[in-house]
Structures are given as structure tokens and as C-alpha cells.
Amino acid sequence: MVQRLKSIYLNNVIPKLNEEAKYKNVHQIPRLKKIVINCGIGEASQNAKTLEYTIRDLSIIAGQRPLVKRAKKAIASFQLRKKMPVGVSVTLRGDAMYAFLDRLINLALPRIRDFQGLNRKSFDGHGNFHLGLKEQLMFPEIDYDKIDKLRGMDICIVTTCTNDNECFQFLSALGMPFQTVSSKKL
Template sequence: MNRLNLWHKHILKKDNIYKLQNSSIFQEPFLHKIIVNMNVKNAINDSKQILPAITALELVSYQKPKLYHSKKSIAAFKLRKNMVIGCKTTLQKQNLFALLDLLIVMVLPKMNNFEGFKEAKFKATNNINIGIQDLAVFPQINENSRHFVKKLGCNLTFFVKSKNNFIKNLIMSEYQIPKKVNKK
């Protein structure tokens, strides 16, 4: 059992009951899933270019990624229908908390000039998108950096079971995901 999973079960559930005053414990808002997504531009010209992305995503997420293909042809990009253009993986339950713990403890402090995520990313939909430009900040990738010639990046999407901005901000602050404070 992960540290964040224990934190969620024993502290956050009780804390949310007092803060939100829901009529049922089943109405508790929670982090539903995290999708880790990688697009590979060079995979259009050479299909072998997707292999480092698959390996990196497998090292980061602890599970095998799923390849996704283009839906239609675009002549300007030399893209044909059903070409592999990236990979993604969906993390839930134990893997979600493992990646979130790694992200909070190891990855975010290593990022240069990181002040938190912008307020605009927390609004509009019930998901929060975070882009990581260099996967070398993950310890698994850093240990195996000799195998990765190019700099790889990914997009993390956090799905929250609520459309209320207050609840989304509450969940992200409970898991100690930093938010950038606007200076006025």
C-alpha cells in the first residue's frame, strides 16, 4: 500500500466529510484516474521512433502503454490513416497513487524554475492537464538516460469526479500539488 493511498483512506476521507458536509460518504470527491500521454512527431517518418517513447512511458507508469493511431489522413503533415502517432496509459488505483507520489516527492522539486501550475489549468472542465517537457526529471529515466537519445516529454491529465472548481482545488491541495499564486 502506497503512502498517498493510506493518506487518502485514513485522513482525506474523514477530512472531506467535515469540510464538504455531504449527506453520504459515497458522494466524496476523489481523483478518478491519471492519463499519461506521449506524442511522437518523428514516428510519421520512421515507425521505430515510437520505441523510446513506449519504453519511457512504461518506466514512468509501471504498466504497458497503449499505442494510438491517426484517425484520418493529413497530406500537409505526410500523415496517413492508422499510422502510429503516440502512446498513452491510464493509471487507476495503486498505479495512480504510485505515480502521484513519485511526481510530488521526486519530479516536481527537480523541475527548474517551477513555481506551481497556473490557475487557468484548474478551471473549465473536470480534468486538469499538466505538461512535462523533459522526462529526465523522473528517476527511472535519469538512471537509463544513455538509452534515450532525444529529449522526451509527456502530458498528464488528472480526472476529478467533480465539476466544482472549489472541490478540484481542494483535491489538488490535499494531495499537495502546488498551484501558482498570482502576484498583484
């Protein structure tokens, strides 16, 4: 079964982008490469259950088990020893990537209180988009009673776009809600 967002990409976004930019080759049309979700757990050194809860929450959100990231060297001022867990990360590709992005755009982002849209300045200059979320509760899969603490996460959407404007057009065509540029300054 083809993911809903992937079918939108294949049937609507590709013809629209090709019409606007007049690509000479089919492989020049922007596409998603991967989505990386990172969650830092600095307090894991004091509480061993923190790592377990974070892995559980991120695996529910992403649909696959996250990889535990460990410290490369010891830093005494942070009470950090070598090989101590400092974060968890998930890399999504293929259908899982499209399923997650669809849930992010249509379910999670609208649940943010006072959501005005995503910041247009969050592109990295190479055609990738980064956003940070303050809590995991915006995903409907997470049960409020089962979480121990609110944790944020960083989401990196990696595309084949060559610049920020092209990536903005591509993600807007996919339905990503960006902030509108208003003529009034508040």
C-alpha cells in the same frame, strides 16, 4: 500493501474534506478516477525507432505498457497516412494511479528547474486537472544516457469532483504544489 498516497487520502484527506464541505453522502467525497498520460510522436513517420523509445520511456515512467494511438485518416500536409502511429497513451487506475501521482508530486515536480508551482488555471471546468511536462528526465527512473530525444507528455488527472474549486481543494489536500497567489504582480 496500501500505497502511501492512498493511505494519506483515506486517513487525512477524506476527514478534512468532509469537515469542510459537510457532504451528506460518503460517495460525494471527491476521489481519483484515473490518470491518463499521453505522449505525441509526430516524428515517428520519419524514424521507426522513435515509437520504440517512446514506448520504453513511458512504460518505465507509468509502470505499464502504453497503448499506441494511430491516425484515423490520412493528412497529406502532415505526411500522415491512415493507421500510422501518432502517439502513445497510458491509463492508470487503482494502486498504480496512486503510486504514479505520489512519484509525480514528491519526486518529479520538485526536480523541474525554477518550479513555482502548477498553474491554477489548468482545470477543465468539470473537476479534472491537466498538466504538460516538457521532458521525461524529471522522473528519476529515466536514465539520461538511454534516451534519444527529450519528449514532453500531457497528464490528465480525472476526479469525481463536480467543479474546479472542489478539485483544487482536493488536489491541494493530496499535496499537489499549486502556485501561490501573490499580492505583487511581476
